[in-house]
Amino acid sequence: MSSLVLENLSYQYNGTSVIEHLDLTVAQDEIVCLLGASGCGKTTTLKAIAGLIEAKQGKVFIDGKLVSDEHTFLAPEYRNIGMMFQDYALFPHLTVADNIAFGLTNMTKADKLKRVAEMLELVHLINCAERFPHQLSGGQQQRVAIARALAYKPSLLLLDEPFSNIDTQVRFELIADIRRIIKTQQVSAVFVTHSKEEAFAFADTLAVMHCGKIAQQGTSEQLFSAPSSKVVAEFLGQGIYLDAEVLTATEYHTAFGCVESLVTHRHVKQVGKLYVRPHHLELIPFQSQGCSANTVTILNSRFVGSHFVYKVMVDGQEIEVAAQLGHSFLANEQVTIKITPHTVNFFAD
Ligand SMILES: Nc1ncnc2c1ncn2[C@@H]1O[C@H](COP(=O)(O)OP(=O)(O)OP(=O)(O)O)[C@@H](O)[C@H]1O
Secondary structure (H helix, E strand, C coil), rough: CCEEEEEEEEEEEEEEEEEEEEEEEEECCEEEEEECCCCCHHHHHHHHHHHCCCCCEEEEEEEEEEEEEECCCCHHHHHHHHEEEHHHHHHCCCCCCHHHHHHCCCCCHHHHHHHHHHHHHCCCHHHHCCCHHCCCCCCHHHHHHHHHHHHHCEEEEEEEEECCCCHHHHHHHHHHHHHHHHHHHECCCCCCEEHHHHHHHCEEEEEEEEEEEEEEEECCCHHHCCCCCCCHHHHHCEEEEEEEEEEECCCEECCCEEECCCCCCCCCCEEEEEECCCHHHHECCCCCCCHHEEEEEEEEEECCCEEEEEEEEECCCCEEEEEECCCCCCCCCEEEEEECEECCCEEEC
């Protein structure tokens, strides 16, 4: 059974549509990331799942139980969900142990103490039990927040940008740690972010949101290599569009010569655009016998520790390309560009 199902969910603020006919499924024990640009409706979707707003259009099911539709509205405390936000939302006047124990009602004192001890061990904060939130680092505060959210064994965890206040140096360690914690507790989760790096590191599947809808849901690899729309392609990573015409099931004609696809497509004689990412481009020393359209000028270069990254203008669009081993170029130098065979992303006009 799915842990969460949103069916045809819509929501308006003062008559302005924010979520429109949104469908989403989260499987048992799955971490799904709602990913999208600022203002696309991610937090509003999370609030509708939590019951912090009343979405009358569409249905919300948690663990198979209808919790919201036009006739039904279950308050947040009856939805069996845990929540975690970017501002930690810990009670400042309570110790770490008391923060974790806060939601544990209907339990004997002994059971409460046992559960708090288990959670402190899980989040590696046993020695901080008697400290207050202001005596902890941001990462430690988020560990307390996750311990508190998981303490009463919710079936679904909702996380709204929980890592955005964490120093970038420790952010990805914390992400890996919180993912481990969630996985050991066998709870499903919906995680909201606008950072694709965080989404890649934290989620099992991504649901890219655009203008209040899910544009595409799948693993990060599926979305990266086979985006169903330009919006998803662009959101998952930088690239350029090249005018293209389909020649065969695996070949596309462009101004840069024939581009070969590693997979067979069923596009027939269509014209459209290829979305080409930097790692599909190869810069090689200028070859005078090459087609002039394949010649580009290095605009500038930047050393990134292990190699150089060159900015070039291709078909009127700037793109940064990592240097191939053994080649180095100067600013204003003319180089030849090649498009290597890859899993082509073609969008018909
Ligand atoms: N209480 C509100 N009243 C009116 N409009 C709102 C309210 N809350 C959010 N909005 C608007 O709804 C739209 C979606 O907001 P939401 O917070 O869901 O987006 P988001 O994708 O989570 O954005 P961000 O990544 O910036 O947090 C935005 O245009 C926002 O201005």
